[in-house]
Amino acid sequence: MFKILHTNGSARRGEFHTVHGTVQTPVFQNVGTLAAIKGALSSYDLKQLGCQIELSNTYHLHLRPGDEVIKKMGGVRRFMNWDGPILTDSGGFQVFSLAKLRKITEEGVSFSSHIDGRRIFMGPEESMRIQSNLGSTIAMAFDECVENPAPYEYVKNSSERTCRWLVRCKTEMERLNSLEDTINKEQMLFGINQGGTYDDLRIESMKRIAELDLPGYAIGGLAVGEPQEEMYHILDVTLPYAPYDKPRYLMGVGTPSNIIEAVARGIDFFDCVMPSRNARHGFIFTSKGTMNMRNLKYELDDRPIDESCGCPTCRRYSRAYIRHLFKAEEMLAMRLSVIHNLYFYNNLMSEIRSAIEEDRFEDFRRENARKLSERVDD
Amino acid sequence: MFKILHTNGSARRGEFHTVHGTVQTPVFQNVGTLAAIKGALSSYDLKQLGCQIELSNTYHLHLRPGDEVIKKMGGVRRFMNWDGPILTDSGGFQVFSLAKLRKITEEGVSFSSHIDGRRIFMGPEESMRIQSNLGSTIAMAFDECVENPAPYEYVKNSSERTCRWLVRCKTEMERLNSLEDTINKEQMLFGINQGGTYDDLRIESMKRIAELDLPGYAIGGLAVGEPQEEMYHILDVTLPYAPYDKPRYLMGVGTPSNIIEAVARGIDFFDCVMPSRNARHGFIFTSKGTMNMRNLKYELDDRPIDESCGCPTCRRYSRAYIRHLFKAEEMLAMRLSVIHNLYFYNNLMSEIRSAIEEDRFEDFRRENARKLSERVDD
Numbered sequence: 001m002f003k004i005l006h007t008n009g010s011a012r013r014g015e016f017h018t019v020h021g022t023v024q025t026p027v028f029q030n031v032g033t034l035a036a037i038k039g040a041l042s043s044y045d046l047k048q049l050g051c052q053i054e055l056s057n058t059y060h061l062h063l064r065p066g067d068e069v070i071k072k073m074g075g076v077r078r079f080m081n082w083d084g085p086i087l088t089d090s091g092g093f094q095v096f097s098l099a100k101l102r103k104i105t106e107e108g109v110s111f112s113s114h115i116d117g118r119r120i121f122m123g124p125e126e127s128m129r130i131q132s133n134l135g136s137t138i139a140m141a142f143d144e145c146v147e148n149p150a151p152y153e154y155v156k157n158s159s160e161r162t163c164r165w166l167v168r169c170k171t172e173m174e175r176l177n178s179l180e181d182t183i184n185k186e187q188m189l190f191g192i193n194q195g196g197t198y199d200d201l202r203i204e205s206m207k208r209i210a211e212l213d214l215p216g217y218a219i220g221g222l223a224v225g226e227p228q229e230e231m232y233h234i235l236d237v238t239l240p241y242a243p244y245d246k247p248r249y250l251m252g253v254g255t256p257s258n259i260i261e262a263v264a265r266g267i268d269f270f271d272c273v274m275p276s277r278n279a280r281h282g283f284i285f286t287s288k289g290t291m292n293m294r295n296l297k298y299e300l301d302d303r304p305i306d307e308s309c310g311c312p313t314c315r316r317y318s319r320a321y322i323r324h325l326f327k328a329e330e331m332l333a334m335r336l337s338v339i340h341n342l343y344f345y346n347n348l349m350s351e352i353r354s355a356i357e358e359d360r361f362e363d364f365r366r367e368n369a370r371k372l373s374e375r376v377d378d
Numbered sequence: 379m380f381k382i383l384h385t386n387g388s389a390r391r392g393e394f395h396t397v398h399g400t401v402q403t404p405v406f407q408n409v410g411t412l413a414a415i416k417g418a419l420s421s422y423d424l425k426q427l428g429c430q431i432e433l434s435n436t437y438h439l440h441l442r443p444g445d446e447v448i449k450k451m452g453g454v455r456r457f458m459n460w461d462g463p464i465l466t467d468s469g470g471f472q473v474f475s476l477a478k479l480r481k482i483t484e485e486g487v488s489f490s491s492h493i494d495g496r497r498i499f500m501g502p503e504e505s506m507r508i509q510s511n512l513g514s515t516i517a518m519a520f521d522e523c524v525e526n527p528a529p530y531e532y533v534k535n536s537s538e539r540t541c542r543w544l545v546r547c548k549t550e551m552e553r554l555n556s557l558e559d560t561i562n563k564e565q566m567l568f569g570i571n572q573g574g575t576y577d578d579l580r581i582e583s584m585k586r587i588a589e590l591d592l593p594g595y596a597i598g599g600l601a602v603g604e605p606q607e608e609m610y611h612i613l614d615v616t617l618p619y620a621p622y623d624k625p626r627y628l629m630g631v632g633t634p635s636n637i638i639e640a641v642a643r644g645i646d647f648f649d650c651v652m653p654s655r656n657a658r659h660g661f662i663f664t665s666k667g668t669m670n671m672r673n674l675k676y677e678l679d680d681r682p683i684d685e686s687c688g689c690p691t692c693r694r695y696s697r698a699y700i701r702h703l704f705k706a707e708e709m710l711a712m713r714l715s716v717i718h719n720l721y722f723y724n725n726l727m728s729e730i731r732s733a734i735e736e737d738r739f740e741d742f743r744r745e746n747a748r749k750l751s752e753r754v755d756d
Contacts, residue, residue: 034708036711
């Protein structure tokens with residue numbers, strides 16, 4: 001299902017075929033936590049912004065509106081009217097970052113809902129059943145995401161348990177895909193590598209999950225507390241053990257620089273709330289660096305946010321107007337800014353793909369990796 | 379500038395020509411208080427929804443970002459990238475409904491900003507200068523809007539002062555339109571009829587303002603506390619004294635039923651925050667009546683909000699999805715609902731215009747006036 005079309009150094013230009021369409025990689029997955037994009041963007045808007053694949057959250061949709069509701073409505077793709085591929089995370093990350101009063105056993109995790117405190121149990125099988133109800137294109141393995149740094153013994157036990165959970169995920173997904181009323185009988189499972197900041201645990205985890213011959217592999221538990229140099233180091237030591245011919249997904253990362261550096265190391269899939277979350281607070285990514293739209297210097301600035309940008313916001317509205325909307329606390333400020341930032345991320349991936357195809361990715365990296373994450377309006 | 383194309387009973391089908399384009403009447407003016415539409419809609423969205431004329435608020439824009447800023451940016455139309463006509467209110471209504479510690483004299487009103495408490499003075503000349511800076515197509519007279527019911531003597535004094543203020547507005551607008559650096563030298567002034575719920579004061583006010591031969595006349599101070607039958611009665615007694623060949627604007631009104639009933643009495647212009655404000659709280663207008671999108675009965679309802687509606691929301695999203703967005707407190711819930719309600723209002727006006735043209739407005743009124751404001755999902 002994954003075809004590498006071209007390589008340039010360790011960077012890979014690929015195509016991932018799914019029952020819901022083909023994804024050109026490297027790709028950024030646009031985050032729609034609750035089957036909607038924060039900042040009042042719809043699935044229709046995502047299409048306009050060049051989004052290839054949407055990401056929704058198992059934990060959140062399990063709580064609201066409930067995965068049974070979504071199954072009855074024909075799955076999350078039909079529910080939110082998105083005809084492309086969707087990846088659902090497993091709920092693992094949210095259980096460990098949002099839910100309260102967690103208790104972890106070999107069986108799974110019991111916790112209290114962050115909405116109403118209701119007691120919930122989720123293990124590998126529950127996560128797979130929810131994701132099967134959601135009917136996503138790609139389901140993620142149920143894992144424990146450990147914050148960095150954490151003690152070696154804790155990470156070792158956790159990472160080994162995540163590997164055991166992955167075997168159970170695979171078995172349950174195969175069972176669910178064979179059932180009569182399953183929405184997407186070709187739902188794919190991606191395994192997740194863990195191991196914190198410990199080289200040997202990362203390598204051991206990757207070796208074990210690679211044996212399961214899954215359609216894709218993710219690196220989890222990075223960008224959760226460690227310096228970015230440590231993240232790059234973990235990629236350097238772990239990726240040689242990832243199956244070469246399967247897509248590799250770096251979860252929850254990151255800045256434009258992070259993405260360029262990870263592509264340089266052989267990563268194909270990304271997702272991050274940063275472009276939409278930053279946008280909602282007025283922080284904007286541009287081809288020249290980052291900007292804070294609340295800055296007084298934009299009060300009378302008639303230019304678009306980024307003069308070289310072709311997004312719907314830059315084609316129509318000025319910095320002065322967007323600054324005014326933020327100062328006046330108009331919701332439109334968020335929407336126009338999220339539109340810009342998501343367009344920027346999707347367009348960045350498109351430029352990365354072209355640079356790999358044309359064997360000039362190292363030049364692209366040298367020119368952009370630092371610049372794109374630096375403030376230009378200080 | 380105003381041409382009546384056809385009449386049907388007292389209902390008028392007209393065309394209002396302005397330097398910023400022609401408006402087909404009866405028309406609903408879409409409210410963009412701070413040069414943005416609440417619910418994250420942009421000027422581009424308004425175009426898609428069939429909006430002919432936008433309304434912005436003098437008081438709000440004077441405070442943020444300031445009318446001097448907007449003048450430097452080329453006026454509010456350029457600032458928000460709206461190429462059609464814009465009407466600006468005078469600030470009078472907001473001064474009397476939002477601002478604090480008001481003191482009214484013959485000269486004008488001093489008050490405290492609702493944002494930062496700063497002391498501000500606004501009289502007829504100040505309002506005209508601000509609206510001239512905004513460069514709108516139509517400027518509204520500076521008036522006092524009295525809540526109903528109010529004592530006869532108070533209303534009489536207030537209404538007479540509003541008439542005296544109108545003369546000063548006209549003089550100042552003529553002066554401003556003759557200045558070299560005025561953005562819209564053909565800015566038009568609409569007078570405002572006041573007089574509370576007192577027939578004789580309403581008639582006296584209308585007679586006096588009609589003498590000034592302005593390009594349009596508004597009825598203010600209605601839908602501010604009185605029963606709707608009283609509003610219709612005031613229209614019945616006042617409109618015979620309004621110049622027949624000038625557009626008539628019923629300010630801040632109202633429900634679909636109110637609009638149909640006012641058109642039947644000869645009103646041409648409307649504006650109201652109701653469609654956008656109600657939408658943001660989940661209250662939706664449809665061709666069958668009103669709905670509350672939070673209603674449990676929509677949890678699994680796969681149909682569009684209104685099966686006969688052609689708006690971008692109804693073409694793409696289900697009741698179940700929109701209910702979910704409201705329950706999950708996603709901003710997209712507001713946007714999709716505001717899109718629907720504004721489309722509904724603009725489309726209602728289009729249907730009203732057709733009914734007048736085709737001499738079947740009374741049938742249209744009988745069929746719709748009651749139905750459109752009744753709940754269908756109780």
